[in-house]
Amino acid sequence: MDWAEIKSEEELRELLGEVMPRAVTKERAVLHERDREWLANSPFCLIATADASGACDVSPKGDPAGFTHVIDDTTIAIPDRPGNRRADGFHNILQNPYVGLLYLVPGRGETLRINGRARLVKEAPFFDELIVKGNRPKLAIVVEIEQIFFHCAKAFLRSNLWKPETWNPDALPSHAAIVKSVQKTEESLEELERYYGDSYAEKLYKV
Secondary structure: OOOOOOOOHHHHHHHHOOOOHHHHHOOEOOOOHHHHHHHHHOOEEEEEEEOOOOOEEEEEEEOOOOOOEEEEOOEEEEEOOOOOOOOHHHHHHHHOOEEEEEEEOOOOOOEEEEEEEEEEEOOOHHHHHHOEOOEOOOOEEEEEEEEEEEEOOHHHHHHOOOOHHHOOHHHOOOHHHHHHHHOOOOOOHHHHHHHOOHHHHHHOOOO
């Protein structure tokens, strides 16, 4: 294939040009008041992890806005909730503590990016502050912040992500139909439709 591949940092920099000064100076290592405000209003984040070999995983985390607990100016905690128990990201953290977090606020194009070192904690005094709808998490991801900065809105503007008039969720099959088509399951399509139906939301915080 006639591909022109980039194989060096020098070649990459020559192609992209020099970094904008404001993009260089925006990095911080300590939470600012604006960072705290963003975390208090964010109901959703993506957590990127990698195992010892470098194989990567990205996992979404969501709860009511403010679900990320600020321990101090350089440490935050993200509660875990009931899920499918694969725990891919958790296994990665045990092998390689470095994580990347991306915090979203619905309707805002900017994102808050946090990079640092994580550990898994199964009990701490702040766990009582992480209870949602009676669910006290079994564990939390505690992140020691090494780098934090706000990322601009270009990707959200280009994608029109927050514009409902561009949404077309019915262009794709239901989640149950997708599951049935891409993996072997004992359940029938009808059983999967019931499982992922209206009652699915009622089980979000039940173990």
